[in-house]
Amino acid sequence: MFSITPYIAPLLVFGLVVFVHELGHFLAAKLTGVYAPVFSLGWGSRLFGVRRGETDYRVSLIPLGGFVRMASRDDESMAGIEGGSERGTLGAAVERPADVSPALWDDQSMAPFGPKAVPADRWVENKSTSARIFILSAGVLMNIVLTLVVSTGIYYRAGNxxxxxxxxxxxxxxxxxxxxxxxxxxxxxxxxxxxxxxxxxxxxxxxxxxxxxxxxxxxxxxxxxxxxxxxxxxxxxxxxxxxxxxxxxxxxxxxxxxxEKLNLVGAMSAGGLATWRMAKSVASVLGGLASGQVSAKNLGGPIQIARTSVQAAKRGSETLWSLIAFLSLNIAILNLVPIPVLDGGQILLVLAERVKGSAFSAGVREGFARVGVLAVLALIVLVTFNDVRNLFTK
Structure with missing residues (x-):
């Protein structure tokens, strides 16, 4: 494990955990043939990036998460929610839309960066239920893999x-x-x-x-x-x-x-056990929040994570990497909570459509998404308030 300068530690913690999560969605989309024109770290307007092949790999304005834009019937509303600059349809365009940068436009490309329409077989909704669930769950799986890999690396280097x-x-x-x-x-x-x-x-x-x-x-x-x-x-x-x-x-x-020094097999076993214990810990907190046994005042947000990252880096790289493993598993489990716009909520919607036998109307889907956004925004406000309060009380 390499040494990290304490004050860039939050960038590593946020960036790596989010990058791995979104990479999971992106790779799953590619494997199943879904068109994915944007891979972004952060939400909001594009700050900088590079376009390779079909995809614009970018860093966006608001460093709270990230997203992969995929060809979907909800593309226009979701692009607006995520704050991407290209909010137009993924259908055919005669000329470059005003909200698409000239540097990203290519006359031989598909929308939103070119005039060609996205083929029907590359839309999410035209994939099988199993493929859609694979895409939605891939971010969670990648975060679990990150936790296992980091935990294994810590045990292999430092022993048990x-x-x-x-x-x-x-x-x-x-x-x-x-x-x-x-x-x-x-x-x-x-x-x-x-x-x-x-x-x-x-x-x-x-x-x-x-x-x-x-x-x-x-x-x-x-x-x-x-x-x-x-x-x-x-x-x-x-x-x-x-x-x-x-x-x-x-x-x-x-x-x-x-x-006790461990070989690779022993380190993998210890890393797996540590991951399981962390998962039970996170599940206990979520259960306590749901039952009222755990106060929402105990929840921390981006400021607390940044402060903890700096403190962890000062204590050594192993402490920092342990924090990354724990946060990655937190992100994995929290994304499975069935709240709209989170992976768990989207999986629930896909399964509900499968049981129903047809897709929900555009109004229902958009309402579903906006309720989820409001819930996530409320959570962000709560944890940020907790963070600010703790700054002045501790």
């Missing part, structure tokens, strides 16, 4: 650092003390599952709020088993902040770490 499941002390009268466990004992198994690290022990003990655990213990050269009945405790969830009930056996971990 963990806290061994070695007892430092036991709480008098707690289940571990009653069972005869003592400082220096190593927990090597719970209910038949091998245990090596402290977090693995917690994963096994915390969900058990009734019944017993079969705990395997290594003490010097001796290995023995004990049955423990965990005590019930109420704690604040470290992810959502909500109260939850967990099992506890009354042991303190010994403050020591072990770094």
């Amino acid at each position: 650092t963990y806290i061994p499941a070695v007892i430092d002390s036991v709480v008098p009268g707690a289940p571990a003390a009653v069972a005869g466990l003592t400082g220096g004992d190593r927990i090597v198994g719970i209910n038949g599952r091998p245990i090596r690290a402290w977090d693995e022990l917690l994963d096994e003990v915390a969900p058990v709020t009734s019944g017993t655990l079969r705990v395997e213990v290594q003490r010097g050269d001796t290995r023995f088993s004990r049955d423990l009945t965990p005590q019930v405790a109420e704690i604040d969830d470290p992810v959502t902040g909500a109260k939850k009930t967990v099992g506890r056996i009354g042991i303190q971990v010994r403050a020591s770490t072990v770094n």
Whole structure:
């Protein structure tokens, strides 16, 4: 992992995560034969770019996301929503429209950069349902791949650092003390599952709020088993902040770490496990927001991400790349939420049309899109307000 200057870190974090997401949509469109004249990082007016083949690869004014323009029945309304400068139809044009730059116009090209109409077989709506869902889900898949690749790279370079499941002390009268466990004992198994690290022990003990655990213990050269009945405790969830009930056996971990070097296969396995744990964490927060257990005040936006990126870069490249992996997975999961204009909402619309047996009217589709835009704008306003408030209160 290479070193990053802290104050360009936000550009890397935003740019890479968005680029990979939009690249997924773009490559899927190309693979399925859909015409894609614009690949943009950012929304709004074109700042600069280069046109290669059929596509204008550009950077746009507002650095909050990006888009791939595809031949679609909703092209004109969606181009207006995304803020692209070429808002006209993808049908045939006799001459260059006023909103298309002369530098982008080519008499041998298809609209919007030329006079030729886009063939019917290159429109999204004329592709199969499976092809359309593939295009819509490809951005999410690419973000998941980015998280897996980055996580694997971190583990391969830095190894796996963990806290061994070695007892430092036991709480008098707690289940571990009653069972005869003592400082220096190593927990090597719970209910038949091998245990090596402290977090693995917690994963096994915390969900058990009734019944017993079969705990395997290594003490010097001796290995023995004990049955423990965990005590019930109420704690604040470290992810959502909500109260939850967990099992506890009354042991303190010994403050020591072990770094284990990993080969590529081991790093891939560790990276996959880390990705799965991050996904569960994000899903827990979304579930907490939906149930009201997590306050919307906890949500951060672009300013918070930028500040966190700078802080992460100052701590080292591994911390920054960990942030990129986590943010990429956040983007993947959030895009699956069934809100119009997000990938999940668009997939839901495609499936609804398949069940209905025909396409929704233009008015319904445009209303669907605009509701989604309002929802996304409301979210942007909320997280930006949170960011500004935190600037003055922290």
